[in-house]
Amino acid sequence: MSDEYEHKLEAKSDYVSDASSGTSASDIDKLPPAELPDQELYHSHSWWTTYVFSQDAKYIGVQYACTAIGTGILGLVLSWLMRLQIAFPGLGLLEPSAYYQFVTMHGMIMVIYLLTALFLGGFGNFLIPLMCGSRDMAFPYVNMVSYWMFLVAVLVLLSSFFVPGGPTGAGWTLYPPQAITSGTPGHNMGIILMLVSLVLFVAGFTMGGLNYIVTVLQLRTRGMTLMRLPLTVWGIFVATILALLAFPALLVGGLMMTLDGLLGTSFFMPAIVSMGEQLKYEGGSPILFQHLFWFFGHPEVYIVALPAFGIVSDLISIHARKNIFGYRMMVWAIVGIGALSFFVWAHHMYVAGMNPWFGFFFATTTLIIAVPTAIKVYNWILTLWRGNIQLSLPMLFSLGFIVTFLNGGLTGLFLGNVTVDVPLSDTYFVVAHFHMVMGIAPVLVVFGAIYHWYPLITGRMLNETLGKIHFWITFVGSYAIYFPMHYQGFIGVPRRYFEIYDSPYIETSTMGLNVFITVAALIVGAAQLLFIYNLISSARLGKKAEKNPWKANSLEWQTPEMPPAHGNWGKEMPKVYRWPYDYSVPGAKEDYIPQNVAPSAVTEAKVEKS
Amino acid sequence: MAVAIVILLIALGSIAFHFWSPWWWTPIASNWQGMDDTILLTFWITGFVFVAICAFVAYCVWKYRYQKNRIAEYKPEDKKLETRLILITTLGVIALLAPGLLVWNNYISVPDNAYKVEVVAYQWGWKFRLPGKDGVLGKTDIKLINDENPFGLNLEDSYGKDDLLVDEGELHLLLDRPVKFELRAIDVLHNFYVPQFRGKMDMVPGMITYYWITPTRIGEFEILCAEYCGTGHYAMRGLVIVDKEKEYNKWEAKQITFDKMFAKNKNNKNLQLAKNTK
Numbered sequence: 001m002s003d004e005y006e007h008k009l010e011a012k013s014d015y016v017s018d019a020s021s022g023t024s025a026s027d028i029d030k031l032p033p034a035e036l037p038d039q040e041l042y043h044s045h046s047w048w049t050t051y052v053f054s055q056d057a058k059y060i061g062v063q064y065a066c067t068a069i070g071t072g073i074l075g076l077v078l079s080w081l082m083r084l085q086i087a088f089p090g091l092g093l094l095e096p097s098a099y100y101q102f103v104t105m106h107g108m109i110m111v112i113y114l115l116t117a118l119f120l121g122g123f124g125n126f127l128i129p130l131m132c133g134s135r136d137m138a139f140p141y142v143n144m145v146s147y148w149m150f151l152v153a154v155l156v157l158l159s160s161f162f163v164p165g166g167p168t169g170a171g172w173t174l175y176p177p178q179a180i181t182s183g184t185p186g187h188n189m190g191i192i193l194m195l196v197s198l199v200l201f202v203a204g205f206t207m208g209g210l211n212y213i214v215t216v217l218q219l220r221t222r223g224m225t226l227m228r229l230p231l232t233v234w235g236i237f238v239a240t241i242l243a244l245l246a247f248p249a250l251l252v253g254g255l256m257m258t259l260d261g262l263l264g265t266s267f268f269m270p271a272i273v274s275m276g277e278q279l280k281y282e283g284g285s286p287i288l289f290q291h292l293f294w295f296f297g298h299p300e301v302y303i304v305a306l307p308a309f310g311i312v313s314d315l316i317s318i319h320a321r322k323n324i325f326g327y328r329m330m331v332w333a334i335v336g337i338g339a340l341s342f343f344v345w346a347h348h349m350y351v352a353g354m355n356p357w358f359g360f361f362f363a364t365t366t367l368i369i370a371v372p373t374a375i376k377v378y379n380w381i382l383t384l385w386r387g388n389i390q391l392s393l394p395m396l397f398s399l400g401f402i403v404t405f406l407n408g409g410l411t412g413l414f415l416g417n418v419t420v421d422v423p424l425s426d427t428y429f430v431v432a433h434f435h436m437v438m439g440i441a442p443v444l445v446v447f448g449a450i451y452h453w454y455p456l457i458t459g460r461m462l463n464e465t466l467g468k469i470h471f472w473i474t475f476v477g478s479y480a481i482y483f484p485m486h487y488q489g490f491i492g493v494p495r496r497y498f499e500i501y502d503s504p505y506i507e508t509s510t511m512g513l514n515v516f517i518t519v520a521a522l523i524v525g526a527a528q529l530l531f532i533y534n535l536i537s538s539a540r541l542g543k544k545a546e547k548n549p550w551k552a553n554s555l556e557w558q559t560p561e562m563p564p565a566h567g568n569w570g571k572e573m574p575k576v577y578r579w580p581y582d583y584s585v586p587g588a589k590e591d592y593i594p595q596n597v598a599p600s601a602v603t604e605a606k607v608e609k610s
Numbered sequence: 611m612a613v614a615i616v617i618l619l620i621a622l623g624s625i626a627f628h629f630w631s632p633w634w635w636t637p638i639a640s641n642w643q644g645m646d647d648t649i650l651l652t653f654w655i656t657g658f659v660f661v662a663i664c665a666f667v668a669y670c671v672w673k674y675r676y677q678k679n680r681i682a683e684y685k686p687e688d689k690k691l692e693t694r695l696i697l698i699t700t701l702g703v704i705a706l707l708a709p710g711l712l713v714w715n716n717y718i719s720v721p722d723n724a725y726k727v728e729v730v731a732y733q734w735g736w737k738f739r740l741p742g743k744d745g746v747l748g749k750t751d752i753k754l755i756n757d758e759n760p761f762g763l764n765l766e767d768s769y770g771k772d773d774l775l776v777d778e779g780e781l782h783l784l785l786d787r788p789v790k791f792e793l794r795a796i797d798v799l800h801n802f803y804v805p806q807f808r809g810k811m812d813m814v815p816g817m818i819t820y821y822w823i824t825p826t827r828i829g830e831f832e833i834l835c836a837e838y839c840g841t842g843h844y845a846m847r848g849l850v851i852v853d854k855e856k857e858y859n860k861w862e863a864k865q866i867t868f869d870k871m872f873a874k875n876k877n878n879k880n881l882q883l884a885k886n887t888k
């Protein structure tokens with residue numbers, strides 16, 4: 001890949017010298033011929049096949065996003081109920097079993113059914129074909145089936161609220177033996193439905209994921225080399241590879257636990273005495289499940305984070321009117337983080353009872369991963385340096401992301417360092433850390449991205465005033481929720497406690513702090529409803545967007561129609577001549593040069609990169 | 611503009627909160643000062659990075675705010691700067707990791723003179739077993755657990771006969787003597803956690819896990835379960851009392867050996883059976 005890139009650089013320097021000796025425009029603009037014939041697409045004939053069973057990646061992306069956000073609202077409401085219980089135990093709002101069921105469903109919904117589905121299914125579908133300059137995904141029919149599998153998975157998940165015993169209350173990590181024994185709510189039907197739903201999700205995602213990968217590798221338009229892809233595509237692409245490698249571990253873990261639960265096999269079940277009764281299990285290993293779960297679970301963090309990294313890089317560059325700093329380093333950091341993420345999983349298990357010598361290995365790999373991650377942060381802030389920063393909504397959310405991600409990433413250095421993890425694991429410090437780093441930070445990117453691409457999807461702008469209110473409450477409010485929460489962890493308050501009694505170890509009552517956090521959570525949650533209102537109302541009433549409203553370079557804004565029509569590009573496929581970050585190029589008339597502008601059209605611009 | 615000020619305020623506010631809020635760790639009661647020290651070191655390094663980067667972002671947002679005539683710099687790469695940043699970061703990471711690994715090495719290496727205590731966790735409570743006069747804990751198996759033999763001791767293992775069984779959720783420990791906890795669970799995962807001791811380890815059915823501490827302060831400390839174990843998780847409490855030798859011996863003398871308990875339970879059962887057949 002890098003060879004190809006070096007080669008391109010040479011080729012470019014050749015033509016610069018050629019240009020000075022007066023060659024014609026067609027020579028400067030020379031591109032390799034197309035390798036594949038133009039893609040033939042399925043054209044819908046009815047309302048049903050256009051809007052419901054759509055095979056257009058853009059519609060599928062919107063379907064994915066709407067389903068994910070809808071499920072996410074449920075996750076939000078569950079978190080309100082939990083927080084009310086924690087802050088006001090005297091109200092008697094919840095039973096312990098309901099509390100644990102809500103904790104579990106909140107976690108699973110937010111991680112899998114909201115964030116994973118939204119970043120890969122939503123943004124992946126909408127943006128990959130447009131940014132690569134292709135007409136659609138490689139396999140549009142499979143892509144459609146992928147969405148419908150996802151929807152079925154969500155419905156199965158939701159149905160568990162209505163079965164006897166209710167949804168599973170095993171915690172989102174679903175650790176056996178507890179997940180399928182009688183001391184846990186939803187240990188019969190709830191857990192089985194959860195596992196079935198996950199299996200369906202993985203199957204559906206695999207169809208989508210193969211699509212994203214084949215599309216990025218095979219269907220890029222003429223001139224779009226891998227090293228000219230926007231970082232958004234890089235982030236989603238590498239995250240998809242991670243997901244395809246990681247989800248199978250969850251799948252087999254889920255299937256094996258289903259067998260343990262339904263057929264009485266003992267994959268994860270040792271001999272145990274449950275509630276005074278000897279069970280028939282024998283010889284299984286609970287820790288085996290944890291290894292399988294976290295072999296999926298840790299890459300999962302990056303499945304959410306890498307698309308966010310990619311998207312935020314693009315948002316910062318576009319709205320600071322400056323090229324992303326160190327593009328190649330950014331790409332390699334994404335690839336490096338992706339690869340390393342498969343070697344750190346057991347840092348979730350330092351005190352799980354595995355061989356303690358693993359601690360040395362996994363602490364070291366975990367802290368190594370901090371280096372490429374830090375590089376990304378440096379490059380974002382160096383992109384701001386000497387930029388021309390427009391404080392548009394996407395930029396505001398990106399700045400919010402930098403602060404929260406920085407905070408959450410640094411607390412990761414506490415937990416990754418095995419010694420520090422001992423006193424802090426399973427306390428509120430962990431809850432605060434992962435909400436900051438993989439809850440708030442990626443969600444701020446989601447918001448920035450939606451404010452950024454909404455005009456492309458609907459042709460209208462989102463309301464700016466509502467957006468600003470939304471930003472300030474969400475950014476400041478969520479920091480106010482999670483920053484103080486770390487200190488509850490220092491006190492030693494364990495997570496997943498239905499009620500925290502006045503205990504001797506809580507020297508200063510944390511109850512007041514709990515009330516504060518809950519009030520902040522209610523306010524931040526309510527602000528999200530404002531955002532939903534903005535999304536719905538602006539689709540009809542929003543200000544009409546001009547074409548390419550942010551003056552961005554990447555291809556999705558260069559379609560002949562906005563919003564882009566079926567097939568994206570009309571008759572002529574776009575040709576790509578440059579990377580997507582030619583902002584404020586010296587000598588150029590405008591402060592941006594889109595990727596499909598031929599060198600002959602901007603001969604005055606002194607571009608450094610091709 | 612406001613956002614630059616707010617980012618700066620967040621950084622400064624976080625520092626203020628750190629130093630002046632009343633919420634901090636409980637006073638330590640074990641030898642794991644090293645863990646607290648590693649946390650403090652991590653705080654200094656990460657705190658510096660956090661404030662420096664927030665301040666830099668705030669400065670950039672203020673200094674390079676949008677102006678119609680401003681032209682942003684065009685500089686795609688700076689190899690030298692990138693290499694330097696990687697080096698500095700790597701050094702910072704090593705500074706965090708090295709002391710951490712040293713403490714971890716201590717944590718997993720039990721000193722030879724440590725005495726053993728077995729902690730048994732169940733849904734939802736704590737039991738304890740002391741090795742008795744011979745200083746050796748008898749073998750156990752979950753499959754042997756029944757009404758007469760609640761700890762599941764192996765009847766053929768003579769080491770088990772003098773083991774002291776503590777069934778009331780309260781454990782006494784000797785001041786300034788290293789103790790190794792051998793951790794066992796009979797139903798689901800649990801975790802033996804006393805905030806003041808800092809140590810923690812999951813208890814897994816079918817395995818014996820361990821950690822060790824040296825209590826350094828006399829007092830009563832609450833035991834919490836730190837691994838989610840079902841509906842009663844939040845209520846799974848116990849008590850550790852750190853004693854001087856005299857008080858400890860008094861308490862130990864009151865505990866019943868396995869031999870005696872087994873005979874008593876058997877007797878009760880026979881009585882019960884006799885009653886039923888009558």
